[in-house]
Each structure stands twice: as C-alpha cells, then as structure tokens.
Amino acid sequence: MTTGSRTADLRSKMRQDPQQTEVARGRSRILLAMSVFVIVYLVIAGRLVTLGLSEVRPNVAYETAQEAVAAARPDIVDRNGEILATDLSTASLYAEPRRLLDVDEAIESLATVMPDLASASTRRRLASDAGFVWLKREITPEQRDRIHALGIPGLDFLTENRRFYPGGALAGHVLGLVDVDNAGIAGLEKYIDDNGLAALHKAGLARTGEDLAPVKLSLDLRVQHAVRDELARAMDRYQAIAAIGIVLDVHTGEVMAMSSLPDYDPNDPAQALEKDRMNRATAGVFELGSVFKTFTTAMALDSGKVSLSDSFDARAPIRIASYTINDFHGKHRVLTVPEVFIYSSNIGTARMALTAGIDTQKEFLGRLGLLDPIKTELPETAAPMLPPRWSDIAAMTISFGHGLSVSPMHAAVAAAALMNGGNLIPPTFFPRSRSEALEIAKPVVSPATSKAMRDLFLLNGEKGSGRNAQVEGYRVGGKTGTAEKVVNGRYISNKRFNSFLSAFPMDDPQYVVLVVIDEPKPEEGKHYATAGMNAAPTVSNIVRRTAPMLGVAPKFEEPAGETLMVSYDDR
Incomplete structure (x- = not known):
C-alpha cells in the first residue's frame, strides 16, 4: 500500500472516531450517575440499618415525668358513695431546651401568656443543655391553647392527674392532701400511698383511675357537714379561736x-x-379539765374500792x-359519788382518786x-x-x-368503751x-361499771352541767369540762378550753359526740363562758341535726331505771 492510500484510510477513520467517542462518553456518564445513585442509596440504607440496630438513648427526665404524671389515685368516697376526692386531667407545660431556637424569643412570647415565666430562673433553665424541664404545672385550658x-419549637404539654376535692375544706383534715406529683403527703391520702398505692405506681400497675377501686370511708358526708357547720357557728357565737368536733360509733369505733x-x-x-390550721x-393534746372526771369515776368504781353509794x-x-384544791361552785358538804360527778367537785374527785390509789390510776x-x-x-x-x-x-x-394532756380523739375512744359495755375499740x-x-x-x-357510767352521764345531762345539751327524744348525757389554759407555765383564768363529752341515746348509747371550744368568750349579757353554756348547746345542735341521718x-317515753343516790340541793 502506498503512502497516499494509508493517509486516506487514516483520515477516513478520524472522521468516524468523534461519533464513537461521543457515544462512549455518554455511556460513561450514565454509568457514573448510576454509580452515584447506588452509592447514595447504599449510604442511606446503611444509616437506616445502623439506626435500627443501635441502642435507643431515652430522655430519662422526660420518661420519669411521664411516669409521674401517669400515676393515678383512686376516688375517695364517704360511706354512702359520695365523692370526697377524685382525679381530674390537666395540662402541664414543659420545654426541651436543646430544641429551642432562640431562648430570649421563647421567653418573650411565653410572657404574653404567663408573665411570671419572664424571670431569670426561667431563662437559666431554658438556656441549659437539659433534655427536659418543667415550666408550669397544672395550667388552665385557655393558657394551653394560647x-x-x-x-414555639421545643415547648409541649403533658396531661397530668390533678387531685380535686369537691367539698373543699369540709373534710380536709381527714382526707389530707397530695403534692404536685399527685402523691399523698398528709391525712388518708398519705395512708393510702403508704399502704399499697405507692407500690402499685412503682410497679406500673395503676396508670389510670379506672384501674383502681374507690376507697370508701366511714365518714358520713351529711354528718360531717352538720358538725363542721355547728362548730363554725359556735366559734362565731362565742368568739372562740378554735373548735373541735367528733362523732364516733361506740360499737364499731x-x-x-x-x-x-x-x-x-x-x-x-x-x-x-x-400553724393555726x-x-x-x-x-393536738390538751388538758381536758373536768371531762377527765369521767375516767376517774369509772376507775374508782371498776376498782371495787368505791361504789355509787359512797360519799x-x-x-x-x-x-x-x-397546792390548794378547791371547787368552782362548791357545795361545802359531804357528797355522794353521783353528786361529786354532777356537781363536778374537784375535791370529791381527788379524794376518790386517792382512795383507788396511784398505781390503780396509772394502770x-x-x-x-x-x-x-x-x-x-x-x-x-x-x-x-x-x-x-x-x-x-x-x-x-x-x-x-x-397535769395530763391527751388528744380529743383519745377522750372520745375511751368514753365509747365506757358506753358500749366495757370494750375498748380502736378508732377507724x-x-x-x-x-x-x-x-x-x-x-x-x-x-356493771359501764352501766353505772351511762347512768351518771344521763343524770348529768338531765340534772347537771349537761342540761343545755338535751334534745327531745334522744336523751343526751355526758360530762362537761372547763379547763384553764396554761400560758408561760401558769394557769390563766380568762383563757379556757371548754369541752362536752357526751353520748346518745342514753338508754342504749350508739354514738359518742365530743365538742371542744377553745377560748370562748361570754355571750352578751352573761358573765361566764363555762362548757355548759357553750360546748353543751353545740352538742345539742349537732345531735338534733345528725341523729335522723344516723x-x-x-x-x-321515760325508761324505767334505778334511782341514783343524789340530792338536788343546789345550796
């Protein structure tokens, strides 16, 4: 082949190569794009697999809060099924500081709804690296909506259980209360937690109110209302600083x-x-004054060293x-045991105690x-x-x-034993x-001692200091006590702790009623503020209102009974 022909062939091939080159380049680009897409998809798939297999690291603070707010409490109801305490759902505001874009802007916006959140404390919490912080517990529906x-990113709400007491203060001291996490901290709310509810919450077995049966109390809401109402009236009527009332079933406690x-x-x-509440x-423990003569008389009679016929x-x-022991309104004569009781003789009672003996008294x-x-x-x-x-x-x-201070509940329980035939029953x-x-x-x-004490209660209710407690048809009996209070180690005559420890109906006692009035003042036009003039009438009002409910x-009719050896000479 000549040189000319080889040159012509070369030129011919060069004319064809650009087309083939472009095709080759196109194929290369397609392969490259496909490779890139494959690599991207492989990376994404690998990341998903990695995330799926990796251990989840929960927000411990958030999950702890969720567990706390999920804890529910059972309803508390009275003996007739009336609700005394129940759970309500409410929203609480929390933040996840790590997700907040602008802390200052978030606080400024929140302050338009809750001005109290515009504080340095709020800013410190939101500027932290925490995963979860409470901002406001138990907010209103309107606040939640606003x-x-x-x-605002990083803010959210949790639904919590909030305790609600429909009766307000009506049975506050009995029910107690809960803290912000719905855990019982006082009264029966704490008792319920300590006796199983807290353990259920810890085990995660009480997530909703439906999981828990209502807790029924012995309280009768109607009786509770009447007692509280009459105590409030007495405080107002006698300008007292405090008042206490207890109604106790003598047969069940x-x-x-x-x-x-x-x-x-x-x-x-x-x-x-x-502190005043x-x-x-x-x-509280107090010197109950002459109410204690109830127990001294029962002691003397039960010891066998004293009988109703003694003087x-x-x-x-x-x-x-x-020391000098005297009587408030002394009879200045020899008194029989029933007279010692209804005339509330300190002298006679002290001699009765010594007759029984110190060891007998303590026992x-x-x-x-x-x-x-x-x-x-x-x-x-x-x-x-x-x-x-x-x-x-x-x-x-x-x-x-x-010289000996006990709680009013002590006195009521002990009196119930003297009224029910002699059985001491723990209160519940x-x-x-x-x-x-x-x-x-x-x-x-x-x-026999119980029978004698019932007779003495009735006698004092009809003839003694309990006359103002009588309610027609219910034969209220009991013992009054007007105790001087101790201030700075000395008894003060114008500060009294008055009480009336009573039972009804005295032919077959069913309930003990104790009323205490702290520092009552004499009513207008009267010179004295003894228990017979304020505590006894308050018991009368309570019995009149509650006996039908009970x-x-x-x-x-007048029940037949033996005659006690007592003179009604008020000289």
Missing part, C-alpha cells in the same frame, strides 16, 4: 365525722402550712404542800389507752403529755383533768362491722 398557638377548725382546703395546699382532733367530804379545800388510764399515742389511719397523731413524776399531787390533779376512718370490731376489742371495764329514732 401557648400552643404561639408555635367508726369515725362518722371529725372536724377541727380552723381547717384548710386541700385544693389550696398552702393553707395546710399555717393544724388537726387539733388527733394531732366523800367536800366541805373544805384540800391543801397539800403549796386504769393505761388500760383505756390514755397514756399512749392514739392509733388511727391518720399519720397526724400526738402522744399524751404525762407528768414527770406521778406523785399524790399529780394523781389528784390528773383526776380532774390537770374506714367501714367496720360490729362483728369485726368485737374481734379486735379489748375489755377494759366490767359491764338512723337513730327518737323515743319520748
């Missing part, structure tokens, strides 16, 4: 009503921190060491549970205050209610049948 409309004023509304927990019925010399005061008061802390479901209880030395002087003053705020009560009852006095039918 904050939601702001559309069930507390039908218990109120201590001033009280607090569990819906406003801050009120519970005010303490539960005086179980957590004691009350003609002159008792002087021992630097008997201990038998009635008056020397140990009262045992109820309420966490708020106080131990009695005992004398440092149980001398003759201590024995005599204790006999008429000075939960329903209990008579048969269940008998299984745990402790005999403390003989049936199913106690009135009786208007």
Whole structure:
C-alpha cells in the first residue's frame, strides 16, 4: 500500500472516531450517575440499618415525668358513695431546651401568656443543655391553647392527674392532701400511698383511675357537714379561736365525722402550712379539765374500792404542800359519788382518786389507752403529755383533768368503751362491722361499771352541767369540762378550753359526740363562758341535726331505771 492510500484510510477513520467517542462518553456518564445513585442509596440504607440496630438513648427526665404524671389515685368516697376526692386531667407545660431556637424569643412570647415565666430562673433553665424541664404545672385550658398557638419549637404539654376535692375544706383534715406529683403527703391520702398505692405506681400497675377501686370511708358526708357547720357557728357565737368536733360509733369505733377548725382546703395546699390550721382532733393534746372526771369515776368504781353509794367530804379545800384544791361552785358538804360527778367537785374527785390509789390510776388510764399515742389511719397523731413524776399531787390533779394532756380523739375512744359495755375499740376512718370490731376489742371495764357510767352521764345531762345539751327524744348525757389554759407555765383564768363529752341515746348509747371550744368568750349579757353554756348547746345542735341521718329514732317515753343516790340541793 502506498503512502497516499494509508493517509486516506487514516483520515477516513478520524472522521468516524468523534461519533464513537461521543457515544462512549455518554455511556460513561450514565454509568457514573448510576454509580452515584447506588452509592447514595447504599449510604442511606446503611444509616437506616445502623439506626435500627443501635441502642435507643431515652430522655430519662422526660420518661420519669411521664411516669409521674401517669400515676393515678383512686376516688375517695364517704360511706354512702359520695365523692370526697377524685382525679381530674390537666395540662402541664414543659420545654426541651436543646430544641429551642432562640431562648430570649421563647421567653418573650411565653410572657404574653404567663408573665411570671419572664424571670431569670426561667431563662437559666431554658438556656441549659437539659433534655427536659418543667415550666408550669397544672395550667388552665385557655393558657394551653394560647401557648400552643404561639408555635414555639421545643415547648409541649403533658396531661397530668390533678387531685380535686369537691367539698373543699369540709373534710380536709381527714382526707389530707397530695403534692404536685399527685402523691399523698398528709391525712388518708398519705395512708393510702403508704399502704399499697405507692407500690402499685412503682410497679406500673395503676396508670389510670379506672384501674383502681374507690376507697370508701366511714365518714358520713351529711354528718360531717352538720358538725363542721355547728362548730363554725359556735366559734362565731362565742368568739372562740378554735373548735373541735367528733362523732364516733361506740360499737364499731367508726369515725362518722371529725372536724377541727380552723381547717384548710386541700385544693389550696398552702393553707395546710399555717400553724393555726393544724388537726387539733388527733394531732393536738390538751388538758381536758373536768371531762377527765369521767375516767376517774369509772376507775374508782371498776376498782371495787368505791361504789355509787359512797360519799366523800367536800366541805373544805384540800391543801397539800403549796397546792390548794378547791371547787368552782362548791357545795361545802359531804357528797355522794353521783353528786361529786354532777356537781363536778374537784375535791370529791381527788379524794376518790386517792382512795383507788396511784398505781390503780396509772394502770386504769393505761388500760383505756390514755397514756399512749392514739392509733388511727391518720399519720397526724400526738402522744399524751404525762407528768414527770406521778406523785399524790399529780394523781389528784390528773383526776380532774390537770397535769395530763391527751388528744380529743383519745377522750372520745375511751368514753365509747365506757358506753358500749366495757370494750375498748380502736378508732377507724374506714367501714367496720360490729362483728369485726368485737374481734379486735379489748375489755377494759366490767359491764356493771359501764352501766353505772351511762347512768351518771344521763343524770348529768338531765340534772347537771349537761342540761343545755338535751334534745327531745334522744336523751343526751355526758360530762362537761372547763379547763384553764396554761400560758408561760401558769394557769390563766380568762383563757379556757371548754369541752362536752357526751353520748346518745342514753338508754342504749350508739354514738359518742365530743365538742371542744377553745377560748370562748361570754355571750352578751352573761358573765361566764363555762362548757355548759357553750360546748353543751353545740352538742345539742349537732345531735338534733345528725341523729335522723344516723338512723337513730327518737323515743319520748321515760325508761324505767334505778334511782341514783343524789340530792338536788343546789345550796
């Protein structure tokens, strides 16, 4: 082949190569694009697989909060099924600081709804690296809607259980209250937590209210309302600083009503921190004055060393060491045991105590549970205050209610034992049948002593200081007490702690009613403010209103009974 022909062939091939080159280049680009897409998809798939297989790292604070707000509480109802406490759903605002785009802008926006969040504290929390912080618990639906409309990233809401008490302060001291996490911190709310509910929450077995059966109490809401209402009226009428009322079933130990004023509304927990709103019925101890003569008389009779027919010399005061024991309105004569009781003679009672003996007195008061802390479901209880030395002087003053302090619930429970035939039954705020009560009852006095004390209660109700407590058809009996209060270690005559420890109906006692009025003043036009003039009428009003609710039918015939040895000479 000549040189010319080779050159011509080369030129011909060069004319064809550009077309083939372009095709080759196109194929290369397609392959490259396909390779890129494959690589991208492989990377994405690999990342998804990695995320799927990796361990999830939860927001511990957030999950803990979710567990707390999920915890529910059972409804609390009275003996008739009326709701005393229940859960309501409410929203709470929280933030995830790591997701906030602009802290200052978030605070400024929030302040348009909740001005109190425009604070340095809020800014510190939102500027932190925390995964979860509470901003406001239990906000209103309107606040929730307005904050939601702001559309701030990093803010959200959790639905919480908020405790609600429909009756407000009506049974506040009995029910107690809960904290912001819906955990019981006082009263029966705390008792319920301590006796199983907290364990259920910890195990995750009580997520909603539907998981829990209502807790039924022994309280009767109607009776509770009547007692509280009459105590409030008495405080106003007698210008008192406090008042206490207890209605107790003598055969079962069930507390039908218990109120201590001033009280607090569990819906406003801050009120519970005010010292004047303490539960005086179980957590306060007081010298009850002549009410204590009930237990001294029962002790003397039950010991066998004293009988109703015995007499004691009350003609002159008792002087021992630097002490003088006198009577408020002395008869200045020898008194029979019934007269000692209805005339409330300190002298006669002190001599009765010495006749029985110091050891007998200590043993008997201990038998009635008056020397140990009262045992109820309420966490708020106080131990009695005992004398440092149980001398003759201590024995005599204790006999008429000075020198030994107990809670009002102590007195009510001990009185129930003297009214029901002699059985000491622990008090309870939960329903209990008579048969269940008998299984745990402790005999403390003989049936004969119980019968004698019922007769003395009735006698004092009809002829003595309890006359103003009478309600037609219900035969109310009891013992009054007007105790001078101790201020700076000295008894003050114009500051009194008045009480009336009563039972009804006296032919067959069903309920003990105790009313205490702290520092009552004389009514206008009257010179005295003794228990017979204020505590006894308050008991009368309570019995009149509550007896029909409690199913106690009135009786208007006079029951036959033995005559007690008593003179009605009021000289």
